[in-house]
Amino acid sequence: MTQSSVVPPDKHHAGVPTVTEEKLMVAVRVRPLRTDEGPRIIHVVSDKMLVLEEEADNKRDVLRQRRINDKNYIYDRVFGEESTQEVYDTVCAPLVGDTLKGFAGAVFAYGATGAGKTHTMTGLMTRALNHLFTSIAESEGPSAYEVKMSYIEIYNENIRDLLNPSAGPLELRDEGSSGAPVVAGLSEVCAKSAGHVAELLARGDRARIAEPTQANQHSSRGHALLSVTVSKQEGGCTQRGRLFLIDLAGSERAGLRARRLEGAHINRSLLALGNCIMALSGGARYVNYRDSKLTRLLREVLGGRCRTAMVAHVAPGAAHRDTTRSTLHYAQRASVITNRIERDVVETPMQLSQYRSVINDLREEIARLKLKMKDSSRSREDLRAVEDEMDEKQPENAEHLKTLREAIVSTFKQQMRLRRRLMELDSHLLGLALDAERQHAAISHWEARFNRLYKPINLSGSRLSTQQSYRGGTGSTGSSLSGGERAEAEVAVEQAWAELAAVEREQETARRERERVERHLHQVRLRGAQLEQELPAHISSGPEREVLALVCRVHELEADKLALQGERAARAHELRRRDLALQRRDAQRRLSDEIITRQRRALDELGVGMPSELAQLYELYQQEIHASTYTENNDIYTPPYRLPPISSSQASATLKRYASDDSLVMAAPRRGGDATT
Numbered sequence: 001m002t003q004s005s006v007v008p009p010d011k012h013h014a015g016v017p018t019v020t021e022e023k024l025m026v027a028v029r030v031r032p033l034r035t036d037e038g039p040r041i042i043h044v045v046s047d048k049m050l051v052l053e054e055e056a057d058n059k060r061d062v063l064r065q066r067r068i069n070d071k072n073y074i075y076d077r078v079f080g081e082e083s084t085q086e087v088y089d090t091v092c093a094p095l096v097g098d099t100l101k102g103f104a105g106a107v108f109a110y111g112a113t114g115a116g117k118t119h120t121m122t123g124l125m126t127r128a129l130n131h132l133f134t135s136i137a138e139s140e141g142p143s144a145y146e147v148k149m150s151y152i153e154i155y156n157e158n159i160r161d162l163l164n165p166s167a168g169p170l171e172l173r174d175e176g177s178s179g180a181p182v183v184a185g186l187s188e189v190c191a192k193s194a195g196h197v198a199e200l201l202a203r204g205d206r207a208r209i210a211e212p213t214q215a216n217q218h219s220s221r222g223h224a225l226l227s228v229t230v231s232k233q234e235g236g237c238t239q240r241g242r243l244f245l246i247d248l249a250g251s252e253r254a255g256l257r258a259r260r261l262e263g264a265h266i267n268r269s270l271l272a273l274g275n276c277i278m279a280l281s282g283g284a285r286y287v288n289y290r291d292s293k294l295t296r297l298l299r300e301v302l303g304g305r306c307r308t309a310m311v312a313h314v315a316p317g318a319a320h321r322d323t324t325r326s327t328l329h330y331a332q333r334a335s336v337i338t339n340r341i342e343r344d345v346v347e348t349p350m351q352l353s354q355y356r357s358v359i360n361d362l363r364e365e366i367a368r369l370k371l372k373m374k375d376s377s378r379s380r381e382d383l384r385a386v387e388d389e390m391d392e393k394q395p396e397n398a399e400h401l402k403t404l405r406e407a408i409v410s411t412f413k414q415q416m417r418l419r420r421r422l423m424e425l426d427s428h429l430l431g432l433a434l435d436a437e438r439q440h441a442a443i444s445h446w447e448a449r450f451n452r453l454y455k456p457i458n459l460s461g462s463r464l465s466t467q468q469s470y471r472g473g474t475g476s477t478g479s480s481l482s483g484g485e486r487a488e489a490e491v492a493v494e495q496a497w498a499e500l501a502a503v504e505r506e507q508e509t510a511r512r513e514r515e516r517v518e519r520h521l522h523q524v525r526l527r528g529a530q531l532e533q534e535l536p537a538h539i540s541s542g543p544e545r546e547v548l549a550l551v552c553r554v555h556e557l558e559a560d561k562l563a564l565q566g567e568r569a570a571r572a573h574e575l576r577r578r579d580l581a582l583q584r585r586d587a588q589r590r591l592s593d594e595i596i597t598r599q600r601r602a603l604d605e606l607g608v609g610m611p612s613e614l615a616q617l618y619e620l621y622q623q624e625i626h627a628s629t630y631t632e633n634n635d636i637y638t639p640p641y642r643l644p645p646i647s648s649s650q651a652s653a654t655l656k657r658y659a660s661d662d663s664l665v666m667a668a669p670r671r672g673g674d675a676t677t
């Protein structure tokens with residue numbers, strides 16, 4: 001998309017900036033004029049501008065009046081009646097490229113019934129999936145990708161699975177890990193090729209509900225949402241890009257009785273969508289997505305982490321003037337919406353992937369050994385010849401094989417020992433990283449209580465680490481600690497820094513040891529490979545074959561054992577890591593609470609009234625804290641208090657009370673009282 005305004009990335013992944021802010025791209029497509037819809041009132045002036053001819057309200061000077069009333073509209077792109085491939089190239093192709101890089105992208109078609117939405121989206125869907133598969137095939141590692149798709153229709157507020165239309169209406173649940181809604185029971189099909197996808201799309205399109213309406217003989221009566229997920233495995237990470245292609249139902253005035261319910265649902269969801277667009281474009285902090293299933297599902301697309309393009313469709317004839325005008329206004333409002341785009345890379349816990357690579361290496365070696373034992377490509381005659389040859393040299397051969405076998409077993413044992421040592425060291429290093437993190441958490445906890453930052457001092461006899469370079473007090477700036485607490489805090493901080501220095505020294509030692517073990521392992525593996533080379537090309541039969549099979553089996557069992565140990569250790573480590581992350585988050589929340597409360601106090605002391613919007617936000621925050629005391633069943637941070645109330649008279653009284661309690665500003669009523677005050 002051309003209109004991105006990249007803001008300093010606040011998150012990096014492997015050096016790649018992953019968060020950018022981007023404006024919603026808005027394009028307008030004008031479909032060809034039909035003979036039954038009056039004169040042309042839409043004129044495409046350039047690839048960014050069109051003119052809507054308005055009716056003259058002064059009958060005497062029609063031409064002049066028209067010139068005054070005609071309205072110019074400017075968008076990111078305007079596509080005229082002849083446009084075809086350029087719609088895809090401009091709107092959708094960049095999103096497909098992004099999907100392959102792990103971003104989410106969406107295109108939705110908007111417009112009145114018969115304006116050309118389905119025509120556009122059918123083309124975009126087919127082209128996008130072809131493009132996707134071609135790019136994957138041309139990539140360096142096509143096998144690392146997996147493409148999955150699902151296709152749904154929202155009809156009369158019911159969700160239908162277009163790839164499995166016989167299933168009943170599906171439920172929409174708010175249970176995704178990111179809080180995003182999830183369609184329960186939706187089929188997600190693994191797409192194998194562009195051909196397979198075309199088949200799936202055709203099947204889905206046949207299942208869509210379409211009826212003739214005044215403006216369109218084949219009018220889609222529901223909103224169709226195609227979702228394509230592209231996962232890529234890369235260095236222990238799973239990168240996941242998503243592409244949503246959405247064909248909205250077109251609004252129309254109530255006509256036939258049978259159409260009314262449908263029309264009401266379509267209009268309701270489009271109204272909800274319109275409200276979201278208005279709220280987002282007005283910069284509102286709270287956008288109500290909950291009014292319809294459509295907006296709940298489009299939450300990510302409109303106000304989330306998705307690079308989004310909207311293609312508004314208009315018919316050029318005078319018969320559609322009102323709907324065209326309203327579509328053009330809609331599109332203008334939408335063009336100021338900005339989304340925060342984020343790359344979706346789920347990091348497989350490092351330790352888990354490390355263990356897996358150890359196990360994979362082992363299995364590869366076992367497979368190589370096994371391959372030595374059978375060679376199906378050889379004919380029976382060939383094998384017999386080899387057997388004869390071996391029989392002739394039986395005594396030396398047997399002796400040689402025996403020596404070889406012993407050497408192979410010995411190197412394998414050595415490898416296992418070294419690999420186990422590597423795993424232990426990795427685990428130790430991860431534990432040390434957690435210890436370091438814990439010390440940092442302790443230091444920031446005390447920093448917060450001290451209300452001060454630390455400047456560098458030199459630790460005698462130890463290297464200055466990045467973290468340590470912040471050490472040294474800058475003096476208290478309004479700390480609320482008593483003398484005794486201050487002394488206690490000083491000691492705690494001192495201890496934490498000393499611990500941190502010790503942890504860093506230990507990390508250094510463990511890293512050096514790991515490098516040594518790795519070098520040794522490399523040598524042993526080379527030796528093992530050489531020995532395997534010496535194995536006769538074919539071990540045809542007899543006891544030797546059986547002994548080698550047993551060796552392989554023992555190795556396999558060893559590998560399995562190591563794998564189980566690795567997985568168990570990885571899980572234990574992951575639990576510790578999460579625990580620590582929770583503690584960090586709670587520390588952040590505690591800090592936020594304190595900042596809010598102090599700011600409230602300062603406002604009150606200065607006699608500055610709280611703006612109503614802020615008061616509302618504050619109330620919401622209070623509610624959230626209250627709610628979390630019921631849902632959070634951890635003992636890490638359950639706030640024993642709530643923030644001060646907000647009504648001004650109450651506020652000043654309460655704040656005075658808090659002000660007198662210097663230990664912590666938040667000492668309000670305990671849990672279980674009125675949450676909202």
Ligand SMILES: Nc1ncnc2c1ncn2[C@@H]1O[C@H](COP(=O)(O)OP(=O)(O)OP(=O)(O)O)[C@@H](O)[C@H]1O
Binds near residue numbers: 119213
């Ligand atoms: N750009 C275009 N070029 C040629 N024909 C078009 C174009 N756009 C739309 N049409 C034709 O106009 C008719 C209506 O288009 P389409 O069904 O895509 O409208 P729609 O907006 O999806 O309507 P509804 O909301 O009722 O489903 C169809 O016959 C379609 O083939």
